[in-house]
Amino acid sequence: MTAVTTAGRKARGRLRDPIEDILEERGSRRRVLAAVPTLTAALHFARQNDILVAVPEHMSRPVLNQAGLGVRPLPLDLPPVPLVLAWHQRYDGDRAHIRLHEVVRTALRAVWRPAEADSVSPSNPTGARPA
Numbered sequence: 001m002t003a004v005t006t007a008g009r010k011a012r013g014r015l016r017d018p019i020e021d022i023l024e025e026r027g028s029r030r031r032v033l034a035a036v037p038t039l040t041a042a043l044h045f046a047r048q049n050d051i052l053v054a055v056p057e058h059m060s061r062p063v064l065n066q067a068g069l070g071v072r073p074l075p076l077d078l079p080p081v082p083l084v085l086a087w088h089q090r091y092d093g094d095r096a097h098i099r100l101h102e103v104v105r106t107a108l109r110a111v112w113r114p115a116e117a118d119s120v121s122p123s124n125p126t127g128a129r130p131a
Contacts, residue, residue, distance in 0.1 A: 019054060022076050043067055056081075058111045083108065 015032040023029050030052075036042045039055045040063050046053040047067040057064070057071055064071060085104060091097040 018079055019074075019076065022078070039063070043069060 015035055019030070033049075033051060034045065036045060039060050042053045042055060043060060043063045044067065045051070047069060054074055085101060087097065087101070
């Protein structure tokens with residue numbers, strides 16, 4: 001299997017992610033060609049090359065449609081990826097900023113699977129699961 005991974009700012013150049021761990025447990029592996037900074041970049045790379053890209057479909061659907069890429073479910077159970085909202089403490093009392101975060105949380109709940117959405121609460125506003 002030949003693939004591309006996405007790597008955010010903190011993981012720049014990372015060619016390994018949880019998929020490698022799962023594949024190794026099954027006695028398999030994949031060859032990662034590149035690490036790109038965004039899902040969009042990964043999908044455009046896939047469109048131009050004969051490779052596989054693992055991306056969250058609900059977040060990638062517009063680009064998948066635009067690029068004419070096919071979708072198949074992964075034959076693996078992946079651990080949930082935490083989604084974290086962060087802001088500077090100086091905005092903690094800013095009513096407009098608080099409202100923005102409420103709107104973002106509501107929008108995220110609409111696209112998360114129910115089990116993930118249930119984990120979002122005032123005491124855990126991001127829905128991140130404890131490690």
